[in-house]
Amino acid sequence: MTALRFDPIRLPESCRALRAEVRGFLADEAAAGAFDPRDDAGGEADAEAFARKVGARGWIGMTWPKVYGGQERSYLERYVVTEEMRVANAPTDRFFVADRQSGPTLLRYGGEAIKRSILPRVARGELCFCIGMSEPDSGSDLFAAKARATRTETGWRLRGTKIWVTNARQADYMIGLFRTSPPTRENRRHGLTSFLIDMTAPGVACNPIAKMSGRNDFNEVVFDEVFVADDHVLGEIDDAWKQATSELAYERSGPERFLETYGALTALIDAAGSEPNRAVAAGIGRLAAELHTLRRMSVSVAGMLESGREPVVEAAIVKDLGTIWEQSLPHRVRGFAGFLEGGEDSRDSLEATLAFYLRIAPKLTIQGGTTEILRGIIARGLGLR
Amino acid sequence: MTDSESLVVATAERVFAKFADPQTILKATDGAWAEAAWAALEEAGLPLAWVPEELGGAGAALEDGFAALRAAGRFAVALPLAETLLAGWLLATAGIPSPPGRMSVAPARPGDALALGADGRLRGSARGVPFARDAEHLAALATAEGTAVVALVRAGDCRMTPRTALAGDPLDLVDFSGALPLAVAPSGLAPEELLRMGAAARAQQIAGALQTMLEISVRHAAERVAFDRPIARFQAVQHNLARLGGEAAAAVASAVSAADTVAHEGLAGDAALLEIASAKTRAGASAEAGAAIAHQTLGAIGFTAEHVLHRFTLRALGWRDDFGDETFWSARLGAVIAARGADALWPLFASR
Numbered sequence: 186m187t188a189l190r191f192d193p194i195r196l197p198e199s200c201r202a203l204r205a206e207v208r209g210f211l212a213d214e215a216a217a218g219a220f221d222p223r224d225d226a227g228g229e230a231d232a233e234a235f236a237r238k239v240g241a242r243g244w245i246g247m248t249w250p251k252v253y254g255g256q257e258r259s260y261l262e263r264y265v266v267t268e269e270m271r272v273a274n275a276p277t278d279r280f281f282v283a284d285r286q287s288g289p290t291l292l293r294y295g296g297e298a299i300k301r302s303i304l305p306r307v308a309r310g311e312l313c314f315c316i317g318m319s320e321p322d323s324g325s326d327l328f329a330a331k332a333r334a335t336r337t338e339t340g341w342r343l344r345g346t347k348i349w350v351t352n353a354r355q356a357d358y359m360i361g362l363f364r365t366s367p368p369t370r371e372n373r374r375h376g377l378t379s380f381l382i383d384m385t386a387p388g389v390a391c392n393p394i395a396k397m398s399g400r401n402d403f404n405e406v407v408f409d410e411v412f413v414a415d416d417h418v419l420g421e422i423d424d425a426w427k428q429a430t431s432e433l434a435y436e437r438s439g440p441e442r443f444l445e446t447y448g449a450l451t452a453l454i455d456a457a458g459s460e461p462n463r464a465v466a467a468g469i470g471r472l473a474a475e476l477h478t479l480r481r482m483s484v485s486v487a488g489m490l491e492s493g494r495e496p497v498v499e500a501a502i503v504k505d506l507g508t509i510w511e512q513s514l515p516h517r518v519r520g521f522a523g524f525l526e527g528g529e530d531s532r533d534s535l536e537a538t539l540a541f542y543l544r545i546a547p548k549l550t551i552q553g554g555t556t557e558i559l560r561g562i563i564a565r566g567l568g569l570r
Numbered sequence: 571m572t573d574s575e576s577l578v579v580a581t582a583e584r585v586f587a588k589f590a591d592p593q594t595i596l597k598a599t600d601g602a603w604a605e606a607a608w609a610a611l612e613e614a615g616l617p618l619a620w621v622p623e624e625l626g627g628a629g630a631a632l633e634d635g636f637a638a639l640r641a642a643g644r645f646a647v648a649l650p651l652a653e654t655l656l657a658g659w660l661l662a663t664a665g666i667p668s669p670p671g672r673m674s675v676a677p678a679r680p681g682d683a684l685a686l687g688a689d690g691r692l693r694g695s696a697r698g699v700p701f702a703r704d705a706e707h708l709a710a711l712a713t714a715e716g717t718a719v720v721a722l723v724r725a726g727d728c729r730m731t732p733r734t735a736l737a738g739d740p741l742d743l744v745d746f747s748g749a750l751p752l753a754v755a756p757s758g759l760a761p762e763e764l765l766r767m768g769a770a771a772r773a774q775q776i777a778g779a780l781q782t783m784l785e786i787s788v789r790h791a792a793e794r795v796a797f798d799r800p801i802a803r804f805q806a807v808q809h810n811l812a813r814l815g816g817e818a819a820a821a822v823a824s825a826v827s828a829a830d831t832v833a834h835e836g837l838a839g840d841a842a843l844l845e846i847a848s849a850k851t852r853a854g855a856s857a858e859a860g861a862a863i864a865h866q867t868l869g870a871i872g873f874t875a876e877h878v879l880h881r882f883t884l885r886a887l888g889w890r891d892d893f894g895d896e897t898f899w900s901a902r903l904g905a906v907i908a909a910r911g912a913d914a915l916w917p918l919f920a921s922r
Contacts, residue, residue: 189815191823193830196922204920265920272916451912461908463901470904471896473915474848475855478824480919485823502816563815564808567788 189499193481194488200265207269210242215273222273225448225541226400230276232355239270239277240310245284249292254305260491264484268440272447278352278402279313285439287314287360291381294420294428299381303358317347317361317382317406324349325558327362328374328426332408334363340415341365341380343388343408353391353404356384366423374426379419386411398544437554438486438500443479443507445549449515450476452538453522456531468521472514479507498566505559512549515542578619578634579641585610586645592878595648608649608672617654618668625667627658635659636774636829640822643778646881648739650674650701652771657709660764664720664755671706674699674725676744680765680898684712684746686719686754692746700892702742703730710746711757711764718759721751736888737881762902763837766846768893770828773849776857777825779886780818783864786879787811790868807867814863821856824849827922840906841921847899854896857886 215222219238220230239245244266249255267285270277288307291300306312323329332345343363353359359382366376382389388411394403420428450472457465482503489496519539525532550556564570589607611617619635621627635655642651650672657673676696677684684694692712702708705725712719723746731743788811791802801807828849831842861883865872872879890896907915 189819189822191819191826193823193827195830195834268920451915454908454912454915457908459909459911461904466904466908467897467901468904469907470847470900470902471851473844473903473907473919474824474851474900477844477848477919477922478820478827478852481827481922482820482823484922498815499819502819505812506816506820557809560809560812561805563812567784567811567815569788569791569802569808569811 189502190489191482191485191499192488194261194484196261196265196484197259199259200261203262204265204269206242207244207266208273210238211269211273211275214238214275220274220276222275224274225538232276232279235276236279236310236313238310239280240308243308245280245310246288246304246308249288249304249308253292253300254308260487261484264440264487268444268480271441271444274448279355280307280310281441282316282352283307283312283314286316287358290360290379290419290428294379295381296416299416303381312357313352313355315350315353315356315359315384315406317350317353317359319349320346321348325555328368328377330362330364330377332361332363334365334378334380334413337412340417341413343380343382343411343413345408347406347408348404349394350391350404350406351402353384353406354393355402358382359384359406360419362425376423377425378422379425379428380413381417381419382408382411382413386413388412396548398541398548400545437559438483438496438503438507440480440483442504443476443483443511446511446514446542446546447476448538449518449542452535453518456522456525456535458531462524462526464524465521468517468524472517472521475510479503479510483507498563501554501559501562501566504554505556505563508550509556512546515539515546519543572631572633574631575634575637578616578630579637581614582611582616582638582641583645585614585616586641586647590645590647590649592646592881596876596878596881604649607647611649611651612670617651617672618658618670620655621658621662621668625658625662625665626670627662627668632833633829636770636826636833639771639774640778640781640825643775643780643886644782646737646779646782646878646885648737648881648885650705652775653701653705656764656768656771657707659767660709660711660720660757660759661722661753663759664757666709666720666722666753666755669707669722672701672704673707673709674702674705675764675768676702676708676710676746677761677764678768678892680894683761684710684721686712686714686721686751688715690750690754692721692723692749692751694747695743695745697743698733698741698892699744700735701740702728702744703732703740707752708744708746710751711759711761713761714754714756718757718761719754720757720759722753723749723751735885735891737884739885739888741888741892760838765893766837766842767832769850769899770825770832770846772889772892773821773825773828773846773853776853776886776889777818777821779882779889780821780853780856780860783860783879783882783886784811784814784818786882787814787864787867790871794871801867810863810866814860814867817856817860817863821853821860824852831922840910840918843903843906844918845922847903850890850894850899851896851903854890857883857890861887 247256365378388409615628618627619630623629653674658668727749729745735741828845831845
């Protein structure tokens with residue numbers, strides 16, 4: 186049986202200085218009106234300008250090699266930047282997917298020319314990425330993908346539909362999974378290939394899909410004979426399932442996997458005032474204890490990544506516990522709010538905050554690997570499958 | 571894990587495996603195993619690990635002792651190892667040498683207070699003192715005219731009302747009134763700091779017990795056949811055990827983080843409160859969820875007296891009550907967070 190390890194990581198001194206720097210930057214940006222830290226929904230911020238400013242600071246792709254525009258800083262330093270941005274409600278939408286997922290994928294599987302031309306632009310905050318995995322008939326079951334890539338003289342032609350793609354309309358590139366061969370009898374995962382796709386290429390069409398939360402960043406992306414050059418194939422042809430699953434490990438355990446509804450907790454503390462009754466205090470304390478534990482686990486995973494390990498099971502555990510927790514947070518805050526006494530104004534503001542979080546809560550245990558998929562991974566790590 | 575931590579853990583595990591194996595203890599008809607196990611622990615210097623050499627102990631680092639307590643939890647050790655460690659540590663804060671033998675500490679519950687009168691005798695009683703009736707000495711934190719003092723008391727000089735914890739271990743009501751301490755000295759400790767240290771210790775034990783609950787459950791699921799296949803093949807069982815893995819992981823992570831903080835930054839301040847309150851609260855929650863899943867996995871087999879599972883589940887559940895339960899620590903932490911205000915919460919988390 187795999188021994189689960191979560192060593193206590195003490196963040197190094199370099200992280201302390203960096204954190205102060207990030208907080209100063211965010212405070213200045215907020216003061217200048219670039220975004221509103223109290224606006225949980227993200228509002229009307231100019232995400233594009235913000236991405237370039239963050240890029241100029243060297244905080245996108247900061248763990249990547251300098252030759253590709255990175256800073257060669259540690260995973261723990263990246264962790265600090267990510268969590269400070271998340272808690273400040275900073276508008277990271279344009280660069281976060283590339284920083285967390287697409288960039289590392291390109292680093293690992295992209296050709297040299299692609300890496301040299303694209304990664305520095307990602308690091309400067311100039312490029313937005315989206316991920317094309319799900320299809321109308323395949324969500325969690327990635328290997329059921331039907332969208333096809335067919336060989337041509339000089340590359341590939343893509344046909345089919347990807348769905349529930351966040352930020353597709355803003356994105357400059359997609360990393361998408363396409364079928365290049367039928368699955369074999371021995372291996373149903375066989376036959377999928379990962380492509381880097383220019384979203385401005387002829388034949389790419391994005392159709393918005395409205396979400397129940399009211400946000401408008403979901404899309405269906407239709408590929409109608411879209412040409413992709415040979416050097417835009419990422420990794421092995423027909424063997425992308427290996428990279429698609431390892432790719433997810435990067436995105437599983439970060440602070441965004443338990444801080445998505447953090448504003449509900451601070452709203453409760455605001456409404457509670459400085460001397461709440463014991464029921465409210467115990468509620469706040471319990472939520473804080475759980476959040477602290479999740480963060481310590483998540484930092485520990487960042488420490489493992491830093492030391493070159495691949496903590497697949499530990500990362501899955503953090504995401505499973507973290508997303509269930511952040512999903513339940515607004516509901517539990519609502520429960521503890523029943524013990525609040527007086528202060529109708531603060532109650533109104535709390536209820537408005539909760540209304541936003543209660544609407545986004547259902548998605549938190551679905552995106553980037555559902556609870557059921559995660560538990561399957563953990564069970565495999567325990568030797569049960 | 572540091573090298574010395576590994577050495578202490580290896581030593582502790584060797585002693586537990588040889589003298590305190592849960593299966594052997596279940597079959598034991600008398601307490602002879604406990605005598606042999608305790609002698610081996612003393613031989614290895616574990617009970618007084620936290621006592622400096624000049625005060626009669628082994629002078630080990632705090633994190634080594636915490637690591638030994640996680641190991642003790644993994645074996646569900648029913649001996650006053652944590653209690654003697656805590657007593658020795660408490661006495662050492664006042665410069666009082668530790669006697670050999672079993673000890674325990676008081677107060678072990680929030681709200682209990684002991685006083686040292688002008689006549690040099692103690693007053694007051696303490697509830698839920700673990701292993702008090704098995705101890706030769708008790709270390710007590712009391713107040714004498716408003717200042718904190720530590721007193722070393724002969725257990726036989728106190729009136730004991732025997733009570734038991736969930737797992738059947740002693741958890742006694744101790745009336746100290748009239749007892750004349752063998753030694754008294756002032757201590758810089760705040761009253762809550764003994765509770766904090768005790769809570770940090772209990773969190774390690776609970777975390778250790780959860781690791782073994784997970785191991786027992788996974789092994790059982792792989793071996794037990796039902797409906798023509800090992801029950802580990804059923805997705806419902808797999809997902810339950812994945813949850814148990816998460817609960818064990820959360821307990822271990824919060825416990826080691828608190829241990830690391832106490833060892834390197836001490837017990838005072840809001841950050842130590844966050845770490846310790848979180849560990850005790852989170853490990854306590856894991857005990858509830860984890861014990862339920864472990865028992866569900868083992869079914870009726872795990873509910874029999876002859877199976878070792880209950881040694882782990884009942885101890886972990888009982889340890890939740892010692893040195894402040896989840897409600898006490900949550901309310902303490904929540905009151906401090908509310909007083910600091912919402913904007914000061916994130917910096918507190920991020921300071922860790």
